[in-house]
Amino acid sequence: MSLAGSASATDGAFQDIPVIDLSCATSPNDSERKALAHQIRDACMNVGFFYVKNHGISPECIDNVLNVIKEYFGLPVEEKMKLYHGNVGNFIGYSPVLDGNAEPGNSGDMREGFSIVWEELEPNVNAMAGANTWPKRPERFREAMLTYYHAAIAVGKMLFPFFALSLDLPEEYFDDKTRNSAARMNAGHYQPQTGPVDDPVVGIGAHTDFQCFTILWQQPGIQALQVLNSEKKWIDATPIEGMLVINIGDQFARWTNNVFKSTVHRVVNRNDVDRYSIPLFFGSDDDVIIEPIATCVSAERPARYEPVIAGEYVNQCLKTLFY
Numbered sequence: 001m002s003l004a005g006s007a008s009a010t011d012g013a014f015q016d017i018p019v020i021d022l023s024c025a026t027s028p029n030d031s032e033r034k035a036l037a038h039q040i041r042d043a044c045m046n047v048g049f050f051y052v053k054n055h056g057i058s059p060e061c062i063d064n065v066l067n068v069i070k071e072y073f074g075l076p077v078e079e080k081m082k083l084y085h086g087n088v089g090n091f092i093g094y095s096p097v098l099d100g101n102a103e104p105g106n107s108g109d110m111r112e113g114f115s116i117v118w119e120e121l122e123p124n125v126n127a128m129a130g131a132n133t134w135p136k137r138p139e140r141f142r143e144a145m146l147t148y149y150h151a152a153i154a155v156g157k158m159l160f161p162f163f164a165l166s167l168d169l170p171e172e173y174f175d176d177k178t179r180n181s182a183a184r185m186n187a188g189h190y191q192p193q194t195g196p197v198d199d200p201v202v203g204i205g206a207h208t209d210f211q212c213f214t215i216l217w218q219q220p221g222i223q224a225l226q227v228l229n230s231e232k233k234w235i236d237a238t239p240i241e242g243m244l245v246i247n248i249g250d251q252f253a254r255w256t257n258n259v260f261k262s263t264v265h266r267v268v269n270r271n272d273v274d275r276y277s278i279p280l281f282f283g284s285d286d287d288v289i290i291e292p293i294a295t296c297v298s299a300e301r302p303a304r305y306e307p308v309i310a311g312e313y314v315n316q317c318l319k320t321l322f323y
């Protein structure tokens with residue numbers, strides 16, 4: 001069946017989130033790579049979320065970033081507000097609790113975050129100055145954040161060829177569209193929250209992500225992320241030690257004419273402990289025009305989206321989130 005045809009046959013009534021093993025992602029064996037692409041296609045068409053194991057990010061890298069973000073978010077709010085993203089610009093820097101509001105009608109997200117974009121770890125005199133801004137403490141914040149950032153970028157770069165294969169496209173299809181890695185990382189801290197789940201203030205209200213896909217590290221042992229299936233049932237995306245969560249975002253939904261699902265999710269930290277997570281939103285280069293690709297369009301499944309310029313689209317979405 002064509003991609004467009006099989007996409008129309010999916011019902012999205014998933015009850016759990018699949019686990020995909022990336023250990024053969026670097027295999028030279030074509031049939032192993034195709035088998036992996038098939039698993040990814042199924043997950044993207046039916047759920048829009050999957051866990052990955054054997055992703056290559058070391059536990060040490062994760063421990064280091066977790067330690068610095070815990071310390072950073074523990075600083076007084078006045079100190080953190082010195083790098084408020086509204087003053088820094090370009091949605092980079094600190095966002096306090098209730099600053100963002102992902103779900104229209106809610107009163108704000110019970111979450112604080114710190115956002116960065118691409119920057120080389122070793123400053124290069126020839127490179128353009130990074131747009132990022134860094135707090136004075138903790139001392140190793142920049143190093144640990146950027147080390148994790150680049151490790152997660154490597155996971156994203158590893159995944160793009162499999163997304164292409166799973167869309168019946170050549171493996172290198174996305175290469176010239178993702179040269180500059182328009183990838184934004186947002187370390188987040190959620191305070192413990194008690195009370196009814198449908199309070200107008202939750203960790204992050206129901207939303208979809210904007211970019212192609214998100215690579216999410218979430219703190220083990222704390223259930224808070226939930227994913228909405230087509231029966232309007234919230235399915236827990238329980239953290240699994242050693243694994244990352246990958247979810248499809250709106251850029252990919254547009255590009256694939258909804259063959260890949262950008263699935264609604266939310267975070268509710270109804271636990272008596274603080275929770276930390278690190279999503280990295282991986283988009284295409286800013287100047288890429290995103291419009292439904294031919295393998296995802298058919299007579300029965302005409303294009304559902306107008307073309308958009310990737311960078312402008314993401315910027316518009318970020319404005320809606322914060323203002």
Ligand SMILES: O=C(O)CCC(=O)C(=O)O
Pocket residue numbers: 186188204209216218225265266267277278279
């Ligand atoms: O913290 C999480 O688990 C998910 C965060 C999220 O959905 C987002 O930042 O878009």
Ligand SMILES: [Fe+2]
Pocket residue numbers: 207208209265
């Ligand atoms: Fe999200």
